[in-house]
Amino acid sequence: MNSGSLKWLGGRSGLMGFIWLGLLILVLLPLTLDIFRLNLVGKYLTYGFVAIGLTLCWGYGGILSLGQGVFFGLGGYCMAMFLKLEASDPISTKIQSTPGIPDFMDWNQITHLPLMWEPFRHMWFAVAAVLVVPALLAFVIGLAMFKRRVGDVYFAIVTQAIAAILSILIIGQQGLTGGVNGITDLRTMLGWDIRSTSAHYILYFVNAGLLFLCIAFGKFLLSSKLGKLLVAMRDKEERVRFSGYDVAALKIFVFCVAAVFSAIGGAMFTLQVGFMSPSFVGIVPSIEMVIFCAVGGRMSLFGAVYGALLVNYGESYFSESFPQVWLFLMGALFIGVVMFFPNGLAGLYESHGKKLLARLPVAGFLRRRALVATSASDPKA
Amino acid sequence: MAQKDFVLSVEDLTVSFDGFKAVDGLNLYVDRNEVRVVIGPNGAGKTTVLDLISGKTRATGGSIKFKGLELTKMSEHMIVRAGIGRKFQTPSIYENLTTYENLEVSFPRGRSVFGAIAFRRTADVDERVRQIAEEVFLTEMLDQTAELLSHGQKQWLEIGMLLMQDPELMLLDEPVAGMSVSEREKTAELLARVAKNRSVVVIEHDMEFVKNIAHRVTVLHQGKVLAEGSMEAVQSNPKVIEVYLGH
Numbered sequence: 001m002n003s004g005s006l007k008w009l010g011g012r013s014g015l016m017g018f019i020w021l022g023l024l025i026l027v028l029l030p031l032t033l034d035i036f037r038l039n040l041v042g043k044y045l046t047y048g049f050v051a052i053g054l055t056l057c058w059g060y061g062g063i064l065s066l067g068q069g070v071f072f073g074l075g076g077y078c079m080a081m082f083l084k085l086e087a088s089d090p091i092s093t094k095i096q097s098t099p100g101i102p103d104f105m106d107w108n109q110i111t112h113l114p115l116m117w118e119p120f121r122h123m124w125f126a127v128a129a130v131l132v133v134p135a136l137l138a139f140v141i142g143l144a145m146f147k148r149r150v151g152d153v154y155f156a157i158v159t160q161a162i163a164a165i166l167s168i169l170i171i172g173q174q175g176l177t178g179g180v181n182g183i184t185d186l187r188t189m190l191g192w193d194i195r196s197t198s199a200h201y202i203l204y205f206v207n208a209g210l211l212f213l214c215i216a217f218g219k220f221l222l223s224s225k226l227g228k229l230l231v232a233m234r235d236k237e238e239r240v241r242f243s244g245y246d247v248a249a250l251k252i253f254v255f256c257v258a259a260v261f262s263a264i265g266g267a268m269f270t271l272q273v274g275f276m277s278p279s280f281v282g283i284v285p286s287i288e289m290v291i292f293c294a295v296g297g298r299m300s301l302f303g304a305v306y307g308a309l310l311v312n313y314g315e316s317y318f319s320e321s322f323p324q325v326w327l328f329l330m331g332a333l334f335i336g337v338v339m340f341f342p343n344g345l346a347g348l349y350e351s352h353g354k355k356l357l358a359r360l361p362v363a364g365f366l367r368r369r370a371l372v373a374t375s376a377s378d379p380k381a
Numbered sequence: 382m383a384q385k386d387f388v389l390s391v392e393d394l395t396v397s398f399d400g401f402k403a404v405d406g407l408n409l410y411v412d413r414n415e416v417r418v419v420i421g422p423n424g425a426g427k428t429t430v431l432d433l434i435s436g437k438t439r440a441t442g443g444s445i446k447f448k449g450l451e452l453t454k455m456s457e458h459m460i461v462r463a464g465i466g467r468k469f470q471t472p473s474i475y476e477n478l479t480t481y482e483n484l485e486v487s488f489p490r491g492r493s494v495f496g497a498i499a500f501r502r503t504a505d506v507d508e509r510v511r512q513i514a515e516e517v518f519l520t521e522m523l524d525q526t527a528e529l530l531s532h533g534q535k536q537w538l539e540i541g542m543l544l545m546q547d548p549e550l551m552l553l554d555e556p557v558a559g560m561s562v563s564e565r566e567k568t569a570e571l572l573a574r575v576a577k578n579r580s581v582v583v584i585e586h587d588m589e590f591v592k593n594i595a596h597r598v599t600v601l602h603q604g605k606v607l608a609e610g611s612m613e614a615v616q617s618n619p620k621v622i623e624v625y626l627g628h
Contacts, residue, residue, distance in 0.1 A: 244461035
């Protein structure tokens with residue numbers, strides 16, 4: 001490994017972050033959890049994509065989006081449309097009045113596959129759409145808002161409104177989208193049964209791999225001048241503008257990156273959970289996603305992932321045991337974190353955890369390894 | 382004199398906010414390598430003039446030409462790229478970045494999104510950062526987070542950030558506000574040095590400082606030019622004494 005690639009990953013502490021997270025989600029959890037629980041963790045990790053996008057755009061860029069569910073949903077729906085068409089071949093749908101179209105369309109007396117569904121017969125199109133559709137929407141929203149200098153709380157409100165609009169639209173267009181139930185009963189991808197245990201394992205690791213790629217890309221962006229400009233923009237937007245930068249273009253870019261990350265998460269969610277519905281698009285899920293990021297630490301890409309894992313684990317644990325109080329607990333958690341630990345878990349780790357961890361023998365070993373890795377490549381270290 | 386001889390020619394510039402004319406038919410010509418100080422009572426429209434030149438505020442009428450280039454319709458960042466640097470009244474720096482990084486992000490390369498991603502700290506960037514830091518007395522502070530700088534040092538840092546861009550025209554809004562006497566003297570020296578190959582427009586209240594640096598002085602009053610000329614001529618102008626200096 002040369003020093004350049006280490007810098008891209010955020011230096012030595014970035015490398016340690018990768019090692020810790022890798023140990024947890026690639027080794028520890030797969031070894032200790034059964035496939036049902038591991039699949040749940042895989043689902044939580046798909047929210048991790050959204051959370052790391054929010055770290056870039058909100059934590060660093062100061063752009064609070066309360067509508068990331070929109071992009072998560074769009075990614076998920078693009079994937080679900082492809083899978084649904086594959087599950088709706090004429091033979092398996094022969095009892096319908098119009099065989100060969102998705103079941104919910106048949107229930108809505110639709111007799112032809114709508115035009116917008118046609119291209120989703122092709123996997124390459126669906127995968128491209130997962131990335132392009134959210135990026136395009138984020139670009140248009142960003143262009144409309146940031147060029148007019150709509151910022152701060154107004155931007156947050158607009159994104160929240162968009163989340164509400166999209167979820168209402170999806171629910172209203174039942175024949176086209178499956179309505180409130182969403183797109184369900186997804187079975188295979190190019191003939192590969194995504195519901196089998198082996199598929200769940202494979203998808204879990206693919207998901208984790210993509211998450212690491214996104215974190216690495218985020219680290220790369222933050223290590224470039226763009227990362228400094230994001231912080232600069234949050235501090236003094238005018239100064240950045242009067243240093244010859246097009247602030248709107250920078251904001252649009254980081255908002256698009258966050259949107260694409262969310263969409264990858266959404267697509268992986270569809271694959272692992274086997275359905276997509278408007279309940280992942282609207283205001284409430286969008287705000288929950290901000291909470292994952294805030295709890296984990298909005299200035300830390302790794303923290304965001306831990307936040308998504310922890311809050312979701314808490315949610316499934318508490319909502320199984322105390323279903324009525326979970327929402328209150330969630331609210332209290334958010335208020336508590338914002339009031340007492342504005343930098344979230346990652347902030348706590350920076351201020352206290354590092355010292356504690358340094359006393360563990362395994363940490364010393366890993367750090368020495370990291371030191372050897374860096375000093376071997378970087379003569380200055 | 383032909384227009385092209387001036388770096389900046391402002392003609393018949395007017396801006397009105399809800400009918401109130403903050404700048405009213407203003408004419409202002411700035412020469413190459415000139416240090417022009419704009420003075421005037423509060424509310425005379427001094428800062429508004431800088432806002433108009435730098436594109437922060439849009440003119441209602443009139444024209445602003447920079448080396449023949451019409452600025453009134455250009456966006457702020459394009460005006461900066463054309464060669465005009467602007468310093469704000471309260472020091473405007475990036476508190477969460479180090480002094481070095483503050484200067485580095487002001488280096489005029491990689492200003493597009495992808496340019497910023499591809500930007501590398503090459504030897505010429507490093508050299509320029511260190512050279513400018515030396516010039517604005519901040520060599521010792523390069524690795525400090527900017528929020529730890531004193532008020533005067535923040536003012537210098539912002540001037541340094543402008544110098545990184547090597548602008549042909551610098552607009553400085555109260556560069557010595559809140560500075561100690563010795564800091565003011567150092568700043569006057571600094572401005573004299575940087576003005577050798579560029580034009581500078583300064584807004585300032587401190588008359589001692591103005592005397593030190595000004596080649597010519599423009600007095601604004603109610604959005605109009607009240608007087609213009611050398612410091613001595615302006616100071617002895619009865620109209621100026623009445624509306625401004627006399628108070």
